[in-house]
Amino acid sequence: MFRRSEQxxxxxxxxxxxxxxxxxxxxxxxxxxxxxxxxxVRRSTAVSGAPRLPYxxxxxxxxxxxxxxxxxxxxxxxxxxxxxMQVEIQKGKREIGK
Amino acid sequence: MTVAPKREAYDVVVIGAGPxxxxxxxxxxxxxxxxxxxxxxxxxxxxxxxxxxxxxxxERNQLGADYWAGADLVQALRASSAEVIHxxxxxxxxxxxxxxxxxxxxSAFVKAQRVILATGxxxxxxxIPGWTxxxxxxxxxxxxxxxxxxxVPDGRTVIAGQGPLLWLLAAQILRLGGRIxxxxxxxxxxxxxxxxxxxxxxxxxxxFAKGLSMMREVKAKxxxxxxxxxxxxxxxxxxxxxxxxxxxxxxxxxxxxxxxHQGVVPNVNLAMAAGVEHRWDELxxxxxxxxxxxxxxxxxxxxxxxxxAGIGGANAAVVRGRIAxxxxxxxxxxxxxxxxxxxxxxxxxxxxAERGRVFLDTLFRPAQQFRIPTGDTIVCRCEEVTAKDVLDxxxxxxxxxxxxxxxxxxxxxxCQGRLCGLTVTxxxxxxxxxxxQEIGYYRLRAPVKPITLAELAAVPKxxxxxxxxxxx
Amino acid sequence: MSKAFSSExxxxxxxxxxxxxxxxxxxxVVGGGLLGSAIAWGLGRLxxxxxxxxEGDITKRASxxxxxxxxxxxxxxxxxxxxxxxxxxSQAWGRLASELKQQTGLDVSLQQNxxxxxxxxxxxxxxxxxxxxxxxxxxxxxxxxxxxxxASEVKKSLPLIGPEVSGGSYCPLDGHVNSLRTFRAFHxxxxxxxxxYFPERPVSAISxxxxxxxxxxxxxxxxxxxxxxxxxNANQTLAPMVGLYAPMGPTRGQIVVTERTMPFLPHxxxxxxxxxxxxxxxxxxxxxxxxxxxxxxxxSAVMTDRAQRMFPxxxxxxxxxxxxxxxxxxxxxxxxxDQSETHPGAFVACCHSGVTLASNxxxxxxxxxxxxxxxxxxxxxxxxxRFGGAGAANNSGY
Numbered sequence: 001m002f003r004r005s006e007q008x009x010x011x012x013x014x015x016x017x018x019x020x021x022x023x024x025x026x027x028x029x030x031x032x033x034x035x036x037x038x039x040x041v042r043r044s045t046a047v048s049g050a051p052r053l054p055y056x057x058x059x060x061x062x063x064x065x066x067x068x069x070x071x072x073x074x075x076x077x078x079x080x081x082x083x084x085m086q087v088e089i090q091k092g093k094r095e096i097g098k
Numbered sequence: 099m100t101v102a103p104k105r106e107a108y109d110v111v112v113i114g115a116g117p118x119x120x121x122x123x124x125x126x127x128x129x130x131x132x133x134x135x136x137x138x139x140x141x142x143x144x145x146x147x148x149x150x151x152x153x154x155x156x157e158r159n160q161l162g163a164d165y166w167a168g169a170d171l172v173q174a175l176r177a178s179s180a181e182v183i184h185x186x187x188x189x190x191x192x193x194x195x196x197x198x199x200x201x202x203x204x205s206a207f208v209k210a211q212r213v214i215l216a217t218g219x220x221x222x223x224x225x226i227p228g229w230t231x232x233x234x235x236x237x238x239x240x241x242x243x244x245x246x247x248x249x250v251p252d253g254r255t256v257i258a259g260q261g262p263l264l265w266l267l268a269a270q271i272l273r274l275g276g277r278i279x280x281x282x283x284x285x286x287x288x289x290x291x292x293x294x295x296x297x298x299x300x301x302x303x304x305x306f307a308k309g310l311s312m313m314r315e316v317k318a319k320x321x322x323x324x325x326x327x328x329x330x331x332x333x334x335x336x337x338x339x340x341x342x343x344x345x346x347x348x349x350x351x352x353x354x355x356x357x358x359h360q361g362v363v364p365n366v367n368l369a370m371a372a373g374v375e376h377r378w379d380e381l382x383x384x385x386x387x388x389x390x391x392x393x394x395x396x397x398x399x400x401x402x403x404x405x406x407a408g409i410g411g412a413n414a415a416v417v418r419g420r421i422a423x424x425x426x427x428x429x430x431x432x433x434x435x436x437x438x439x440x441x442x443x444x445x446x447x448x449x450x451a452e453r454g455r456v457f458l459d460t461l462f463r464p465a466q467q468f469r470i471p472t473g474d475t476i477v478c479r480c481e482e483v484t485a486k487d488v489l490d491x492x493x494x495x496x497x498x499x500x501x502x503x504x505x506x507x508x509x510x511x512x513c514q515g516r517l518c519g520l521t522v523t524x525x526x527x528x529x530x531x532x533x534x535q536e537i538g539y540y541r542l543r544a545p546v547k548p549i550t551l552a553e554l555a556a557v558p559k560x561x562x563x564x565x566x567x568x569x570x
Numbered sequence: 571m572s573k574a575f576s577s578e579x580x581x582x583x584x585x586x587x588x589x590x591x592x593x594x595x596x597x598x599v600v601g602g603g604l605l606g607s608a609i610a611w612g613l614g615r616l617x618x619x620x621x622x623x624x625e626g627d628i629t630k631r632a633s634x635x636x637x638x639x640x641x642x643x644x645x646x647x648x649x650x651x652x653x654x655x656x657x658x659x660s661q662a663w664g665r666l667a668s669e670l671k672q673q674t675g676l677d678v679s680l681q682q683n684x685x686x687x688x689x690x691x692x693x694x695x696x697x698x699x700x701x702x703x704x705x706x707x708x709x710x711x712x713x714x715x716x717x718x719x720x721a722s723e724v725k726k727s728l729p730l731i732g733p734e735v736s737g738g739s740y741c742p743l744d745g746h747v748n749s750l751r752t753f754r755a756f757h758x759x760x761x762x763x764x765x766x767y768f769p770e771r772p773v774s775a776i777s778x779x780x781x782x783x784x785x786x787x788x789x790x791x792x793x794x795x796x797x798x799x800x801x802x803n804a805n806q807t808l809a810p811m812v813g814l815y816a817p818m819g820p821t822r823g824q825i826v827v828t829e830r831t832m833p834f835l836p837h838x839x840x841x842x843x844x845x846x847x848x849x850x851x852x853x854x855x856x857x858x859x860x861x862x863x864x865x866x867x868x869x870s871a872v873m874t875d876r877a878q879r880m881f882p883x884x885x886x887x888x889x890x891x892x893x894x895x896x897x898x899x900x901x902x903x904x905x906x907x908d909q910s911e912t913h914p915g916a917f918v919a920c921c922h923s924g925v926t927l928a929s930n931x932x933x934x935x936x937x938x939x940x941x942x943x944x945x946x947x948x949x950x951x952x953x954x955x956r957f958g959g960a961g962a963a964n965n966s967g968y
Contacts, residue, residue, distance in 0.1 A: 001355045002169045002243060003252035005274050008154040025247065027152050029140070029210065032247040042232045042336070046830040047482045051335045053232035055517075057239035058145060058690065059138060059547075060365070062480060062512040063230075063279075073548070073829055073888055077242075078185075080140050093848050094831045096730070097883040116897040190867060198867060304783045373863065441848040495602075498627025504634040505754040509848075512829060513888045538627055543865055548888035550879055551828065551852075555885070557871035567872040568694070 002035050015085040017041065025080040031057060031064040031076035034087070046093040065090055072098045101183050105173050108134045110426050111197055111210035112180075113188050113368065116144020117318065117412045118404025119216030120171040121419035126214075127180035128435030129427040129434040134208065135175070136186040138547075139365060143173050145238060145406075146412045149246035160273040161207050162266075164308070164412070171416065190544035191372040195399050198544070198557075205553050212426040215369055216419060219362035219405035222384070222464065223517050224259065225471040229358065230479055231456035233337030237267045237359035242477040246385050250276030256340045258329055261462045262309055264359045268316040280351060281322045282329065282342050284360065286465045293458075296457035303454030321347075327467070331356050357510055360464040364406045365515055370542040373397050376505035378535040381459050382409055383469065384520060385539055391445070393418055394427035401425065407461075413451035420444055470524050477525065480511020485525060492529045498538045499523060513550050515540045576807075583612055595621045595766075597939060598785055598794035600773050600808060603633035604749065604924040605898075605931055606800030607756035612936025614763030615669075621792060622760070625771040630862055632802055633923060633968060635895020637825065637853055638749035638845070639838060640682060640926050643716040643741035644701060650708050651951035655930065658713050660743050662929035667747070670755040671945075673762055677950060678752045679846035685744025686724065687840040688735050692961055695736040702739050716741040730834055732882040746838040748846050749925045768792070773801070776811040778913050783812075792968050796915040798939055802898040805906075805920045813912030815954040817901040822859040826852045826870050826892045842877050850887065852877045862894045885925075907935065907952045909944050917944070918954075 010025040013035060024033035031054045034041040042051040043065060052062035057077045066076040067088040072095065076087075110126040112119045115137035123135040143150040147168030155161055175182065183201060190198035197211045221236040228234065237257065243249040250271055256276050257268055271278055293300075299307055316322070328343035332350070356473075357420040363384035366376060375396035376385040386408040393401040401422040404415035421444050427435045450563070471477060471485040483506045491505045501521045502508055508522055509515040515522075519540055527537045545554075581722055584873070599610040602624030610622045625631075635821040642660050646653030660682065667680040689695040699718050706716075720737045727740075742904045760767050771787035776797065783797045809816040830848035844850050855869045898920055900906045905921035917939055921927055938944050944953075944954070 001251065001253050002249040005155065005159065005248040005250055007160075008248040010154050025154070027140075027149075028247050032243050032249060035243065036247065036249055045482065047480075048533070050230065050482065051232050052230065054235065055230075055239065056221060056236050057242040060221065060513060060516045071886055078140075086534070092112060096828060096832055096834050096885070097886065159914065266921070409824070439702050491754075494754070494761060495624070495769050496627075497769045500627045500634070501769075504631075504750050505757075507750075510891065512825075513886070541628065541863070543863070543891065543893055544867070545889060545892065548829065548890045550885065551826075551874045551887050551889055552885035553872055554826070554867070554889050555875035555878055559868045559871045559875070563868045563872050566857050566869055567876070569856060 004036055013081045013083050015081050015087055017087045018089055027083070028081045029077050030066060030068060030079045030081055030085070030087055033081050034066070034076065041089055043090045044092055049092055067098060070098060102206050103183065103199070104181055105132065105208070107209040108132045109210070109430050110212045110214065110423070111136065111208060112214045112216055113191070114144060114218055114404070114406070115139070115142040115184070116216060116218045116415065117146060117168065117171060117403060118218070118298060118415040118419035119214070120175050121217060121416040122403055122423040123180040123182070124171070124178045125420050125423035125438060126426055127178035129431060129438060131427060131430055133180040133523055135180050135182045136188055137182070137184050138187045142175065142182070142184070142202065143168055145242070145556070147171070148242050153245050154248040155245060155274065165190065174367070176300060187547050188368060189547050189549050191368055191400070193373050193397055200549050200553060203550065203553060204293060205549065205557060210399070211430055214393075214419070214422045215400060215402045215406055216404045217365050217368055217406050217468060219409060220365045220516060221359060222361045222363045223521050224358040224360055224468060225475055225477060226358070226522050227470065227475045228337070230476050231331050231333050231337045232335070232357065233333070233354055234331050234356045236263045237264055239298055240357050241267050241270065244274065245409060248274070249313045249396065250274045251355050252277055254279050255355045255357070256280050256282060256351065256353045257357045257359070258284065258326065258340070258342070259359035260285040260430060261359055261361045262305065262463065263362070264308065265312045265316055267357070269312045272316065272319055278320045281316070281320050281352070282326045282344070283322060283342075283390070284326045284329065284465060284468060285324070285462060287325055289463055290460050293457050293461035296460055300454035300457035303320065305454045305458065327465070329468070332503035340457040351527070356491055360410055360468060361462055362405060363520060364408065365516065367542055367546045369395070369400075369402060369406065370539070371544050371546050372400060374402070376539070378533065379408065381456070381463070383463065384409075389431045393422040394425065402487050410452055410455060417444055417448040417451055421448065469521065470528055471521065480506040480513050481507040481513065483508045488522060489529055490523050492526060496526075497530070498526065498539045500527065503540060507519060509540045514542060553560065584727060595619050595792070595794035597782065597796045597798060598792055599800055600785065600796045601799070601801035601804070602767060602769070603631055603800070604753055604756070604800060604928055605802070605919060605921065606798070607753065608928045608931035609798055609800055609919060609936050609939065610765055611756045611759050611763065612932035613759065613940055614765040615932070616936060616940045618940055619829070620763070620765040621794060621866070622765060622767045623771045623773055623787060623792065624767065624769045625772050630803075630896045632895055632898045633753050634750070635825070635862070635893060636749055637754060637843065637851060638746050638925055639685070639843070640680070640745040640747050641685065641840070641923065642714050642743040643685065643687065643739055644705065645923070647701070647705055647708065648964070649837050649951060652904050653714070655905070655949070656923070656926060657743065659927045659930040660745070662933055663745075663747070666929040666932055669757065670752070674755050674758040676751055678755055678757040678759065679748040680745065681747070682743065682745030683837060683840075684740060684742040685746070685838045685840070686728065686738050686740050688724065688731070688738035689735045691736055698739050714741055714743050716965065727837060728835070730881050730883060732879055744838065746843050747925065752928065757941055776808065778812070783916065796939065797917070797940045799916070800920065802920060803896065804917055809918050812916035813910045814908050814916065814918045815957065816908075816918050817954070817957055818899060818920070819901045820860060820899050822857045822862065822894050822896055823854045823871050824865060824873070824876055824892060824894045825854060826889050828887045829890050831887055834883075837863040841873070842880065843930060850884065851943055860896055862896050865892055865894055897925065904949050905952045906954050907944055907949045908954050915942070
């Protein structure tokens, strides 16, 4: 869907998505990094399990919900990536204690 | 690193670091008032100047001069004494001007003498069949990832809708070498005639020349289909194609990315939860706060500036921010007001900035079929409630959005109606033969954005509070 | 669809105006909340011609602001008849749920597998044990097996409780339901029974002439042979219009609601329940305050703090909204069911536990209203005569 412009000279940041290393750039939000990764990062809703991807990228639609470093239902479009960050794609309802 | 506000009380707290907030905070601070600027995002700029201080898209002609004008605003803010906290989410504002803000997972409370809400706008919902499919996003979303991460579409991409932002986005994508397969223009033909009486204001405004050249730039490279009257996104679990009707003919084209845009509307949640009175604006088809000429709302001490006060664009937002800040200075430190631009000059600036607005609002008034869906089209994305569900609720007696909420959970999700509220109001108005003003809106309350249980639990409590809860 | 109103109706409304007709309705129910709806539904079920008059979208509705418990334990301290009435309602709820399901297709997710009131620390445990003892010792007490359990006993049913939980009281008859879906089911059932629902028609005056009651609303008058006042706290103002008395003492309660999470709470508590949707509701406060728009975050803090001490893993869950509701609360906490002597055919019904008692309202109260008389053996204890004479309304804001 998206590719990175050659103009982007920002340093790399390594995050993990469901355990797999993914290259991001410093200053990316988690959602931007996921969209740029080329991976299937669709979540599924807590209501019906319908697949979703981010819609607004500005913090109002809540379709970018993702688990970051063990904490669920974070808005990925508002969180900047950091080295070693563990991102998990959410399927359905939030788990106990996560 | 968690930053907490340095004080417990400020003269002025500004919420939102878009053009209005940047201008308001700088003005207030320059006049010597203790000023706090809170913003949810990583850096300043709001939406229109997104990533202005950090964008990897450094070639200036790609994002354009209008974008880079935002850099001056940020510079002025940073040169001022205003305290600025980013990644700070305000979740409560009440009539006593007490603000609850979440920073790094902990909540802080500050009190203000004056609050200037500059929370801006969000994209108008575009509830077409399939709009919840992965691969369907707003034009604003594409612009955000372009500005902040230099991402451009590289698959089969369709842009659909209407309004100046659509053309700006298309131009920026093309300048960065991104791919656009087709642009579907949903501007209603009748609107051209309706807008004609306001054309002079537009022709003599800054919008006209820029707008025209941008459209030419885009049309030279992309197929544009005008007069689109029907639109839907199709696919199983993912967007696969876009289907549309134009000139009575139906076409379907394969697509990986569909970018929707039909204007922006005020982001009313914090203002409404604070008790600010709003009314339905029939021209802009949205809820706007009731304000006086200084931006003062129905709640004493709360002013609203920028697109949250009514859609007016970036230049108008800057001036409104300055007006609201100047009004605060006049109230709290009148002697200092003499050092600021006069109110008369600011009002003249505003009139200039608002030239052409009525023309744009009239021309780009979104068509009813794109605002009011039917059948199985989803209205409430969070709770997955369809248009038919809403009509069924009207049939059993729901008279407005709040009873609808009880029956179907619309508005109960985390977005608190941001993506469904306007649709619900208009759909119910149509079904009941009433005006949107009569139908009303969701009753909003804090927290206007989710906070963790632990964070809420850590809020200071008194013995009286405990007694009210622990009752054996 | 009946056409009942005798003056102009708003343009564009689907219900058309028609000429005056005498006693078009057997019963007019004033108030379309859970209580009024249950009674109206029950009357329609008996084949009566019913009209329901209700307020509009913005109004203080306990039906939209309740904790959805179908609760027995600790009910009736000071009035054993209330305990009996409550146990009966709890036993009849299953029948209500299945009839609603059959009629409307809606499953109200009734769950009656027992409920808890948990205590934190030894002092609270002691206080609760005292209450349980007092209830057991009441003359005429029905035995509904409310008992105190230790923390380790509670843990067998609720494995995720935290170390501060000292135990609590348990009753096997307790349960909960999706009260909003119940509300929707009643209103859906209205269509099937041919009950006319008229929103945006608050009643400002009631008169009786020529054997029928006339109800005055902003959109005209409506006539009915009998009326049931089921307007919650507003009954206090309406009741005297027909020689009845309904003193109310409303209080405000706040609730916090979280996002959906995987099922973790198999039994409802008095202060925490997990809905069939997966969301967690946390309550509740009792404040002398009648503004349901304002919220005190410090009170939400107490509630959420207790919740996370009871279930530590809740602490990371997001609160997505909070709201306040005004309780419908008769002055002494017990229901008021009465029929007028000066205006025969006028009934008043109000209570706090509109969810728990919905089955009794739908089956018993409706039956009695249809037959024309409340039965003293069943509901005599709830007559307002217990307040000692129809005095002036107390100053509760209604």
